[in-house]
Amino acid sequence: MNKEEILSKLKIYDPEQVPKLKRIIDMASQVDKYYEEVISDFLSPDLHHYVEYIVHHFMDVAYSLDGGYDEAEYKRLALYPDYMTEIPKMIWIVDLVYDPKYGTVGHRDVLGAVLGLGLKREVIGDILLTEGRVQIMTSENIASFLTSHLSKVGRVNVKTSIVEKDQMIEKAQDFQMIFSTVKSLRLDAVIASGYNISRSKAVDYIKADRVKLNHNYIQQTSKELSEGDLISLKGKGRIKLEKVNGLSKKERYKIQIKKYI
Structure with missing residues (x-):
């Protein structure tokens, strides 16, 4: 083929x-x-x-x-x-340390600083943040380049080094858990519950190409969801259908939705 x-x-x-x-x-x-x-x-x-x-x-x-x-x-x-028994190392971690008293550093600041060095978005992966520290997932060559050339993010001076995975920042994701019931597990019904909007508004958002299901745009309002499905609504963040807890006495699905803050 x-x-x-x-x-x-x-x-x-x-x-x-x-x-x-x-x-x-x-x-x-x-x-x-x-x-x-x-x-x-x-x-x-x-x-x-x-x-x-x-x-x-x-x-x-x-x-x-x-x-x-x-x-x-x-x-x-x-x-x-497929006969290879050792998987090649793919990820190097660039560690940036700064003094938070001189300012805060956000995801966009880091991305802007990296792209400002002439690099493309595709050569870096996730960016992890905590107070006074940033970590960038990248390749060996780009890691070496960043440690030599990246000394400032926005107006904040940074010190860079390469660290191992056991020194990785633990990614913290703030969320709230929403407990609700829905008549069906259709996409529009779950969106309405997760974002506290009407079902007709949820349909409008889907048809306007503002909704992604598992990172892909979708226009099928009646799509049946399963546990673990991730939904993002442009401008309103992400939700995840965390769990389906069977049916209520009124024959409605009892669901848990994780809403990322």
């Missing part, structure tokens, strides 16, 4: 995904032909679920995705011959 045949079998949600998916197919072909490992830049989460299907078409190719920690959104893809 050639590249176009593989692409034709994929359910592609965004035209901008096409060149990135072509690149993954080319990488798999390279491994299949030359029996060498190749590692990608960081892939956004909407691309992760395509990888298994693509690699399935190459008999002797295996893969790994790594973003530095299990819940990472941006991950690098390693493709290699």
Whole structure:
């Protein structure tokens, strides 16, 4: 099966995904032909679920995705011959330390500082933040570059070094748990409960391309959800259908929704 045949079998949600998916197919072909490992830049989460299907078409190719920690959104893809027993190291962690009395540093500040050095977004992964400290997931070459060239984020001076995973900042995600009941597990019903809006408003948001389900845009208002599904509504944050606790006496689904703050 050639590249176009593989692409034709994929359910592609965004035209901008096409060149990135072509690149993954080319990488798999390279491994299949030359029996060498190749590692990608960081892939956004909407691309992760395509990888298994693509690699399935190459008999002797295996893969790994790594973003530095299990819940990472941006991950690098390693493709290699399936006889390899040692997975190549993909993630280096650049540690930035600063004095918070001189200012605070946010995600956009860090991203702006990195891009200001002439780097592309694809060469860095997740950015972890805590008071006085920032960590950037990246590759070996970019880690070396950042430790040599990144000395300031916004107006704040930073000291950079490379650290191991056992020194990684624990990613804290603030959330509130919402307990609700819904007539069905349809996308529009769960959105209405999770964001405390009317169901008709939820439908409007879905049809206006403001909703992503598991990182992909969706316009199917009646899509049935399952535990673990992640929803994002542009301008209103993310929610996760954490658990379905059976039916109430009124035959409504009892659900737990995790709303990220």
